[in-house]
Amino acid sequence: MTETDFRAGYVQELTRIAPDIEAEDIEDTDHIQDDLELDSMDILNLVTALHARFGVDIPEADYPQIATVELAVAYLSKRAA
Amino acid sequence: MGVFVMPSLGSDMESGTLVEWTIKPGDTVKRGDVVAVVETQKGAIEIEIFEDGTVSELTAELGRELPVGAPLAVILKPGEVPPAPPSPPKAQVSESSPASARGLDPVPVASDTAPPLSPPRATHPDASAVSPAARVRARERGLDLGTLSGSGPGGAILLRDVDAAEKAAAIPTSNPLRTGSPIAEMRKAIAAAMTRAKQTIPHFYLSETIDVQPAINFLAERNADRLPAERVLLGALFVQATARSAAKVKSVNGRYADGAFQPSSTVNVGVVVALRGGGLVAPALMDVRSLDLDQTMAGMRDLVSRARAGRLRSSEMTEGTITLSSLGETGAEAMTGVIFPPQVALVGIGAPHIRPWVVGGAVVPRSVVTLTISADHRVSDGRQVARFITEFETLMQDPENL
Numbered sequence: 444m445t446e447t448d449f450r451a452g453y454v455q456e457l458t459r460i461a462p463d464i465e466a467e468d469i470e471d472t473d474h475i476q477d478d479l480e481l482d483s484m485d486i487l488n489l490v491t492a493l494h495a496r497f498g499v500d501i502p503e504a505d506y507p508q509i510a511t512v513e514l515a516v517a518y519l520s521k522r523a524a
Numbered sequence: 525m526g527v528f529v530m531p532s533l534g535s536d537m538e539s540g541t542l543v544e545w546t547i548k549p550g551d552t553v554k555r556g557d558v559v560a561v562v563e564t565q566k567g568a569i570e571i572e573i574f575e576d577g578t579v580s581e582l583t584a585e586l587g588r589e590l591p592v593g594a595p596l597a598v599i600l601k602p603g604e605v606p607p608a609p610p611s612p613p614k615a616q617v618s619e620s621s622p623a624s625a626r627g628l629d630p631v632p633v634a635s636d637t638a639p640p641l642s643p644p645r646a647t648h649p650d651a652s653a654v655s656p657a658a659r660v661r662a663r664e665r666g667l668d669l670g671t672l673s674g675s676g677p678g679g680a681i682l683l684r685d686v687d688a689a690e691k692a693a694a695i696p697t698s699n700p701l702r703t704g705s706p707i708a709e710m711r712k713a714i715a716a717a718m719t720r721a722k723q724t725i726p727h728f729y730l731s732e733t734i735d736v737q738p739a740i741n742f743l744a745e746r747n748a749d750r751l752p753a754e755r756v757l758l759g760a761l762f763v764q765a766t767a768r769s770a771a772k773v774k775s776v777n778g779r780y781a782d783g784a785f786q787p788s789s790t791v792n793v794g795v796v797v798a799l800r801g802g803g804l805v806a807p808a809l810m811d812v813r814s815l816d817l818d819q820t821m822a823g824m825r826d827l828v829s830r831a832r833a834g835r836l837r838s839s840e841m842t843e844g845t846i847t848l849s850s851l852g853e854t855g856a857e858a859m860t861g862v863i864f865p866p867q868v869a870l871v872g873i874g875a876p877h878i879r880p881w882v883v884g885g886a887v888v889p890r891s892v893v894t895l896t897i898s899a900d901h902r903v904s905d906g907r908q909v910a911r912f913i914t915e916f917e918t919l920m921q922d923p924e925n926l
Contacts, residue, residue: 462832480800483853494751494752500752503747
């Protein structure tokens with residue numbers, strides 16, 4: 444699995460949970476709470492979807508590490524390895 | 525025999541547009557079954573039926589905006605037979621009967637296929653049953669009179685039918701029905717409900733800041749060894765605490781209708797869900813007292829995802845007995861909310877903030893939330909609401925019991 448795969452998967456799950464957000468509008472450094480306005484339920488759904496998709500169980504303490512596309516790609520690459 | 529009508533899905537709903545039938549003539553239905561989808565200002569709502577029976581006839585046409593109370597379908601009680609003999613096939617009617625018979629025909633829905641997804645295009649048989657104004661307007665707008673159905677005497681096509689057809693044709697199918705944007709319509713619905721609440725409900729408010737550190741610690745520990753799908757959020761504890769407190773303080777749980785308070789024996793907690801595009805809905809989680817914490821969380825996840833997808837059910841929109849509005853994990857520390865009529869109380873909870881707090885005689889940093897109850901003075905007084913707050917606070921100190 445490459446960084447491109449993690450990026451594509453993350454963005455796809457994110458836009459599935461928040462269908463009003465367009466994939467091309469998401470910047471690498473957009474914060475999912477502060478910029479994209481996901482609430483705690485959305486974030487839990489995102490973490491659930493990432494677990495199902497990549498097999499990476501993200502504990503609550505690590506949620507800040509998936510808060511942007513950039514952070515999430517690095518985190519998922521490391522954890523899935 | 526019962527006539528199933530367009531239900532009111534909120535105190536200020538005047539009309540809705542039928543966009544889908546999930547039943548067809550001959551189907552057996554049970555109380556609570558979803559039978560249709562109606563587009564409202566608050567999005568598409570799945571409509572549940574209130575009686576058992578057999579579908580005899582679908583009388584309302586898809587795509588039509590219909591007032592609350594308009595007949596949608598005829599439902600036969602178990603054992604009943606249809607009142608009228610079956611009508612002759614449509615084609616025969618078109619050839620042989622005058623237009624005056626048209627208005628009485630049943631809606632042509634084949635009993636062995638799923639209902640059509642777009643409005644049926646009935647062919648108008650008699651070109652003379654068209655008002656002159658309608659004929660002129662149709663010509664101006666390039667509409668084929670043969671594709672219109674008439675609402676005038678004997679099925680005559682009137683000006684309003686041409687206008688309605690033009691309107692229906694102009695609006696894209698993905699967003700059928702309403703003239704304004706969905707967000708503008710949602711704002712109108714919120715404005716109507718909240719204006720009515722502020723004008724008719726004598727609100728009063730009680731607040732208390734409560735320590736939620738025990739709840740946060742409890743959840744952190746509980747969630748640590750659970751997979752994401754099994755984790756529980758603080759909001760689920762708030763829903764449970766609201767339901768248990770409301771079950772004890774009955775004057776905040778129910779509805780005010782026909783000049784009197786009607787307490788409810790179950791607690792259906794309306795959960796305010798903010799929609800990212802703007803606006804909000806408050807579908808009810810039913811009978812929360814019968815749910816454990818995991819079931820409460822699962823129910824909330826389901827409600828939120830269906831609220832976002834626009835697939836809430838009519839009972840969820842109408843049977844709430846108290847509302848919970850929680851600002852989530854970030855944001856302002858307190859909120860004084862507006863009661864959602866015809867309910868009589870709303871529980872507003874700000875986002876948790878870390879504050880210096882006195883625990884066991886020492887000042888320590890703790891996560892606290894400010895709980896504000898908006899209550900209806902026609903029904904309750906400060907004393908009852910203070911009891912509700914005490915109950916709520918006590919429950920939150922022992923979250924493992926929720």
